[in-house]
Amino acid sequence: MITNRPVIGIDVAKDFCYYAAVSPTCTTFLKPFKALNTKQGLLFVLGQIRKVEEAFSSKPVIALESTGHYSQRIVHFFLKQGFEVYHINPLISHSIKNSVVRKVKTDQVDALELARLLFIHTFHPTTMPKEQLANLKVLTRTRGQIVQQRVEFLNKLQSTIEQIAPLFPDVLNPGSLTALTLLSKFPLPCEWTKNANQKAILDMLETLPRKGKLYAQQKYTALLSCADDAQVTGISLGAYACTIRCYVTIIQSLDLQISVIDEQIKVLSEQLPEVAILRSIPGIGDTLAPIILGEIGDIDRFMNAKQLVAFSGIDPSVKQSGNFVGTKNKLTKRGSPFLRHALYIAATTSIRKELKGSQVNSVIYEYYQRKIETKTKKQALGAVMNKLLRIIFSVLKSKQSFRLITPEQQVEMYQKSLQKVA
Template identity: 35%
Template sequence: MDIRKVKNDKKDALSIAQIGKFQNIKLSQSVSMDIFPLKSLVREYYKLTDNCSTYKKKLSTDLRVIFPGYKNVFSNVTSNSSLAILNDYPTPEAVLNAPKDIIIDILIKKSKRGLTWAENVYSNLINYANEAIIIGLPLYGFSVKITSTIKIIKTLEDEIKNLLKQIEYLINSPNFSEQIRKNIELINSIPGIGRLTAITIIAEIGDIDGFVKPKHLVAFFGIDSSVNESGKFKGNQNKISKRGTRIGRRALYAAALACIRTNRNGVPINKVLLDYYQVNLNGKKPKVALVAIMHKIINYIFAVLRNQTPFELRDPRIHKQMYLENNSIDYVA
């Protein structure tokens, strides 16, 4: 009956009365045909990325059995150079029997790095292959399993790239809504929110006119605090409701993590949110502070979409002064 997660006597009695009177427990939300194709493509993208991640974890698990120590050679076992080696030489025996110049050539071409790096990687690969012969399990059938998993990963990655191209083609097509395209650019103007994240958020939100105030958007993303009360009992260890759009909450979480990071030069991506995060860390858990950042980002999103103006990063003290001045002018008028 309601997107918010509220459990108390008053709310329960109202829900039971409504169901008893109207006999209707279904709730549907009208979807604009302008946003529906984009929403479908975006959700398919996340579905494919989840499937690809599953097979990458499966590959790492299999390598721990047949090739212990392989993850120490490559920081990412699913990188291009690593997959190229495993595709041709999936077992420690195959690596030891392979010509040195061929493996080094694969490493240089796939990684686009120098000969010195390739020589060091090859040396580590041989050392761990010799160890794997001793401590690894001689499961020769795993070689077929590894090559099969690699083929699936490559296929999924190709489909993901193609899907991203289709999303951009749809947005740039002349038949696409100009207002939705503008809303994507407005959200993309917020520091820490990339283009794909902006597209995801707009695809999930749809029409911003369906939300009267930021708190409604907070509930839609499922990051509002749940309520658990019954009689005199009041729960004080309530988590976020996690209702509404799961994909949108996932994109918002990624944006929050990006906003509290710094670039390679040590400059914050979003200094205001980083300072706010560090203040909230005092006496609170990191995840609680991160949820506070997600709330701030939702306020930013609501403001830029409501005002239809790009985001401007301001110091909170300056913003407060501007707010007081505007209110005083309105009051005098």
């Protein structure tokens, strides 16, 4: 809570912002004014802020609402200028709209109310992220978006193929290198049966999967059977050839971009020891570790594991009124969706059994089995995500790799540590 410093409230828009200055006594000092988000506009704003600083002999703090990528540039600018910046969650800032009886909602009013909000609530200032962690976050989020696009186009490709050859997905995975290469050259079933194309198709089926001639011959026979079935069950339209080639080209292009980003992530990961620490946790591999670290950022931002759990949005909501206490409470989901998704994948991996029957993470697996005795599978998986995040907090804080120990061993180690202190 700010009590002895002036505050600059900013209502952010795409091309401009409204700024308002409030004195240390929470009275309006500068009426809201508009400035463009350009070099000239931001330099003008700095001049106005200097007037506030000179008037109160104190450097103002900055308050603005988190509005996605529009506010990120503004936050970055003021952090570079050495200001203390408070990036306020919209869930909190929206609550001020009902603070008065009259229904008044303008950008000027919002700028003033954001400044006054710092005199009511206690917030943690935003810090400039380390460059390597910021780069990692941008790369992993970009990769996730491209992977999502690939999934969407792959679904479109599969639905199109099923119109002309319903059995094709049973023969080859449409998203595999072999299927994409085949469909880029011979998109229609009638082309798979031509003698002129037989050698080329057999070469693809042999060289791309690298499983030998017998495998290639079996797949080719299945492909011919699929083409024969398509004559009756499929739709014979030449336009599908163009559609399939378009989708295949897009997917191949996305695959290329994913590989480029993966290389950049790999280079960054080698410079960050925290990535190796996260990879030591069973269930978190080369793909998930950079995503988790990029979303968490500097672990020193969090005083305890509870704060990190809240940041990720996997803390349970609370419903209580009078004598009523809710027992069917969902996760808040008010944190990073990217971190939650990565934790979900890590949790589902950790509770699996490998091909040989052993558990990926025996401690997490046993923890999950205990939870499903009293909870639904969905609730138990949420508990696993929570536990994994607490493990992540512990290893990042201690800067030590994960050790697979049972809860009993952990209690024993803790008691020994207490005896040493005594």
